[in-house]
Amino acid sequence: xxxxxxxxxxxxxxxxxxxxxxxxxxxxxxxxxxxxxxxxxxxxxxxxxxxxxxxxxxxxxxxxxxxxxxxxxxxxxxxxxxxxxxxxxxxxxxxxxxxxxxxxxxxxxxxxxxxxxxxxxxxxxxxxxxxxxxxxxxxxxxxxxxxxxxxxxxxxxxxxxxxxxxxxx
Amino acid sequence: xxxxxxxxxxxxxxxxxxxxxxxxxxxxxxxxxxxxxxxxxxxxxxxxxxxxxxxxxxxxxxxxxxxxxxxxxxxxxxxxxxxxxxxxxxxxxxxxxxxxxxxxxxxxxxxxxxxxxxxxxxxxxxxxxxxxxxxxxxxxxxxxxxxxxxxxxxxxxxxxxxxxxxxxxxxxxxxxxxxxxxxxxxxxxxxxxxxxxxxxxxxxxxxxxxxxxxxxxxxxxxxxxxxxxxxxxxxxxxxxxxxxxxxxxxxxxxxxxxxxxxxxxxxxxxxxxxxxxxxxxxxxxxxxxxxxxxxxxxxxxxxxxxxxxxxxxxxxxxxxxxxxxxxxxxxxxxxxxxxxxxxxxxxxxxxxxxxxxxxxxxxxxxxxxxxxxxxxxxxx
Amino acid sequence: xxxxxxxxxxxxxxxxxxxxxxxxxxxxxxxxxxxxxxxxxxxxxxxxxxxxxxxxxxxxxxxxxxxxxxxxxxxxxxxxxxxxxxxxxxxxxxxxxxxxxxxxxxxxxxxxxxxxxxxxxxxxxxxxxxxxxxxxxxxxxxxxxxxxxxxxxxxxxxxxxxxxxxxxxxxxxxxxxxxxxxxxxxxxxxxxxxxxxxxxxxxxxxxxxxxxxxxxxxxxxxxxxxxxxxxxxxxxxxxxxxxxxxxxxxxxxxxxxxxxxxxxxxxxxxxxxxxxxxxxxxxxxxxxxxxxxxxxxxxxxxxxxxxxxxxxxxxxxxxxxxx
Numbered sequence: 001x002x003x004x005x006x007x008x009x010x011x012x013x014x015x016x017x018x019x020x021x022x023x024x025x026x027x028x029x030x031x032x033x034x035x036x037x038x039x040x041x042x043x044x045x046x047x048x049x050x051x052x053x054x055x056x057x058x059x060x061x062x063x064x065x066x067x068x069x070x071x072x073x074x075x076x077x078x079x080x081x082x083x084x085x086x087x088x089x090x091x092x093x094x095x096x097x098x099x100x101x102x103x104x105x106x107x108x109x110x111x112x113x114x115x116x117x118x119x120x121x122x123x124x125x126x127x128x129x130x131x132x133x134x135x136x137x138x139x140x141x142x143x144x145x146x147x148x149x150x151x152x153x154x155x156x157x158x159x160x161x162x163x164x165x166x167x168x169x
Numbered sequence: 170x171x172x173x174x175x176x177x178x179x180x181x182x183x184x185x186x187x188x189x190x191x192x193x194x195x196x197x198x199x200x201x202x203x204x205x206x207x208x209x210x211x212x213x214x215x216x217x218x219x220x221x222x223x224x225x226x227x228x229x230x231x232x233x234x235x236x237x238x239x240x241x242x243x244x245x246x247x248x249x250x251x252x253x254x255x256x257x258x259x260x261x262x263x264x265x266x267x268x269x270x271x272x273x274x275x276x277x278x279x280x281x282x283x284x285x286x287x288x289x290x291x292x293x294x295x296x297x298x299x300x301x302x303x304x305x306x307x308x309x310x311x312x313x314x315x316x317x318x319x320x321x322x323x324x325x326x327x328x329x330x331x332x333x334x335x336x337x338x339x340x341x342x343x344x345x346x347x348x349x350x351x352x353x354x355x356x357x358x359x360x361x362x363x364x365x366x367x368x369x370x371x372x373x374x375x376x377x378x379x380x381x382x383x384x385x386x387x388x389x390x391x392x393x394x395x396x397x398x399x400x401x402x403x404x405x406x407x408x409x410x411x412x413x414x415x416x417x418x419x420x421x422x423x424x425x426x427x428x429x430x431x432x433x434x435x436x437x438x439x440x441x442x443x444x445x446x447x448x449x450x451x452x453x454x455x456x457x458x459x460x461x462x463x464x465x466x467x468x469x470x471x472x473x474x475x476x477x478x479x480x481x482x483x484x485x486x487x488x489x490x491x492x493x494x495x496x497x498x499x500x501x502x503x504x505x506x507x508x509x510x511x512x513x514x515x516x517x518x519x520x521x522x523x524x525x526x527x528x529x530x531x532x533x534x535x536x537x538x539x540x541x542x543x544x545x546x547x548x549x
Numbered sequence: 550x551x552x553x554x555x556x557x558x559x560x561x562x563x564x565x566x567x568x569x570x571x572x573x574x575x576x577x578x579x580x581x582x583x584x585x586x587x588x589x590x591x592x593x594x595x596x597x598x599x600x601x602x603x604x605x606x607x608x609x610x611x612x613x614x615x616x617x618x619x620x621x622x623x624x625x626x627x628x629x630x631x632x633x634x635x636x637x638x639x640x641x642x643x644x645x646x647x648x649x650x651x652x653x654x655x656x657x658x659x660x661x662x663x664x665x666x667x668x669x670x671x672x673x674x675x676x677x678x679x680x681x682x683x684x685x686x687x688x689x690x691x692x693x694x695x696x697x698x699x700x701x702x703x704x705x706x707x708x709x710x711x712x713x714x715x716x717x718x719x720x721x722x723x724x725x726x727x728x729x730x731x732x733x734x735x736x737x738x739x740x741x742x743x744x745x746x747x748x749x750x751x752x753x754x755x756x757x758x759x760x761x762x763x764x765x766x767x768x769x770x771x772x773x774x775x776x777x778x779x780x781x782x783x784x785x786x787x788x789x790x791x792x793x794x795x796x797x798x799x800x801x802x803x804x805x806x807x808x809x810x811x812x813x814x815x816x817x818x819x820x821x822x823x824x825x826x827x828x829x830x831x832x833x834x835x836x837x838x839x840x841x842x843x844x845x846x847x848x849x850x851x852x853x854x855x856x857x858x859x860x861x862x863x864x865x866x867x868x869x870x871x872x
Contacts, residue, residue, distance in 0.1 A: 306755060373838070381844055382841055
């Protein structure tokens with residue numbers, strides 16, 4: 001039952017991502033990225049991580065991408081479309097692709113993932129993974145969690161300071 | 170070579186992401202420019218950095234028409250100036266022309282003229298309140314005000330037959346006396362109207378949202394208001410106590426007792442308070458007119474053809490929107506040599522830029538509403 | 550039960566809910582017009598059917614037959630997708646709303662969270678519509694709308710955390726059951742106030758109807774839309790009102806649970822509460838003026854945001870100390 005859906009979502013992710021990086025219109029690209037997130041959320045649901053799926057939709061699609069669109073909308077898209085997209089970087093691009101491809105192949109080939117023991121949603125006894133996620137987040141991973149929080153806060157304040165400086169000058 | 174490419178890409182990126190002024194064309198078809206006013210807004214975000222007013226979409230050459238027709242024939246054209254308060258314009262025209270002569274206008278006619286002028290003030294202020302409140306989003310006030318305005322228009326219909334363009338007065342008095350029914354209807358209206366004013370105030374005066382939207386917005390000081398030549402509620406809201414009914418009394422106003430309300434801060438809220446208070450004062454004036462209304466003729470003896478002596482006069486009255494004046498040059502013939510209209514809307518509108526600079530788009534709508542313009546008299 | 554019958558039952562449920570919701574949403578416009586008309590001392594629709602009862606159907610037919618204008622300089626694909634993008638999330642959310650004790654399409658463990666996630670997508674349609682119309686008024690409306698909905702979504706979500714801490718579950722049915730001892734509105738009055746204000750802003754209702762402020766932005770993001778596409782925006786708006794009302798009564802007023810002692814079926818209680826909530830929405834529209842954009846943001850971030858944080862803190866403290 002789950003397999004066809006898995007392939008459906010995976011194909012969706014691949015196709016929309018490809019379209020996303022090849023569109024010259026930034027708005028279209030952004031909207032396609034939203035679609036990619038949707039398919040990704042679908043994969044999460046299949047993996048039993050409903051909460052993560054909802055977070056994916058709420059934070060990435062509903063929050064971050066709207067903010068992206070917000071700023072892109074104010075740009076002169078008609079001019080942006082006409083800008084040359086290829087910057088004679090083909091050589092480096094292929095190089096990086098090869099390196100990354102090798103890396104992924106080697107990691108997947110070794111089968112790293114099945115060895116991972118801590119699947120968050122399998123920790124809790126209840127099928128509802130919200131509680132499990134919460135307890136793991138606030139017990140086992142509380143230090144990284146707080147570090148990430150402080151990092152985000154710092155970057156937020158930094159962004160405000162930078163933006164304010166620009167407005168004042 | 171490389172430098173050129175780099176600078177090229179810089180130009181390109183600057184046009185992609187660079188900041189540009191956001192120019193919005195508001196009107197002439199915009200719902201809240203109150204007619205065919207066109208305002209070109211230059212915005213920085215939502216803040217107004219520059220503003221241009223484009224008027225003239227309703228220009229009909231009324232002043233030029235006045236040079237080609239007789240003094241009596243021009244009367245219906247004055248209806249079409251400030252069509253929200255047509256009888257007021259009629260009053261300005263008759264009192265201006267009568268200034269050429271030393272006619273003895275019957276007291277009854279003067280009282281009825283004052284009464285009708287106050288009714289037209291109520292009609293005008295009601296339409297202003299209705300649309301102004303709707304601009305700020307309060308839609309119920311809009312319909313309530315129209316309910317009462319309808320009653321005032323019914324009164325005009327009873328007295329003169331017309332509702333919007335009434336052609337109310339004649340040189341030398343009135344065409345005929347008002348019917349008895351008019352007086353009873355007027356009394357009925359005066360009896361219920363104060364409670365209706367109370368209703369509007371319940372919805373707006375102490376409403377936090379209304380106060381936040383209007384207080385401290387579109388401020389003009391008393392001196393600036395005088396410098397801009399503002400008149401009417403706009404001037405009085407800035408604290409200048411100037412009302413032509415008091416300063417240069419006409420019709421029956423010397424005998425009537427009323428207070429000229431003034432504001433303090435000269436913001437939208439004060440203009441609102443001043444106009445609401447004027448509604449109350451109008452009720453008071455009409456009540457006095459009804460009580461003191463003398464019996465007698467309503468028209469004096471006037472010559473068949475009206476030929477004023479050679480000369481020029483300027484006469485202005487306090488219209489609902491401000492000083493409404495006629496400057497007439499007579500060459501002794503049946504038609505005026507030159508008619509110049511002093512429209513309050515046109516001159517008050519000149520202050521729009523001063524009022525709007527640095528405010529937000531939403532405020533522009535509120536400020537236009539608070540100036541209370543009628544494009545009919547603005548464009549003439 | 551095999552998978553086919555299960556799917557069939559689910560399908561029938563979805564069809565029923567969709568049909569009923571579309572009809573109710575259409576009649577919500579009628580209700581709004583009638584109530585506002587009577588507040589404003591007039592009659593409202595009276596001509597089509599008895600007391601204008603067939604008016605929504607006539608309106609729907611009119612909108613179907615109207616010319617569907619797509620501006621020449623618009624981005625056509627995005628322009629067409631935008632109304633769909635607004636309407637679909639508004640209807641998808643109904644899948645987890647509990648209408649009564651045993652009538653709901655599905656129960657999900659993260660029900661409430663799913664509602665928040667899905668309804669957060671509605672803003673995409675608005676942003677897309679504003680941008681694709683290639684009109685300044687639309688763009689300005691869309692920008693305002695995006696900023697407004699994004700910030701008020703935060704307050705809406707945070708206001709819901711208080712009752713959630715009391716219920717201890719995101720499952721909508723379990724939240725209702727948790728209120729058998731007393732509606733959460735009595736324990737969480739602060740959260741309810743913030744929730745209600747945020748709900749008004751989230752659904753673009755007066756006094757927060759800035760995105761479609763007729764008198765400033767002509768009509769905001771849907772200035773360039775006509776015909777059925779225009780109708781989609783309105784259907785979505787009313788569907789969203791129903792959604793937030795349902796979420797509100799589920800979390801604060803015990804959902805389909807009635808007052809003890811009055812034996813009425815759960816569904817009737819649900820409808821009664823929903824109707825009351827919607828009436829308040831309409832009542833406010835007839836009474837209040839509109840806030841300005843910067844004031845709206847100030848209320849949100851400087852007044853409501855600290856308030857919900859205090860509420861969460863207090864709830865946590867009390868729960869830790871006394872329960």
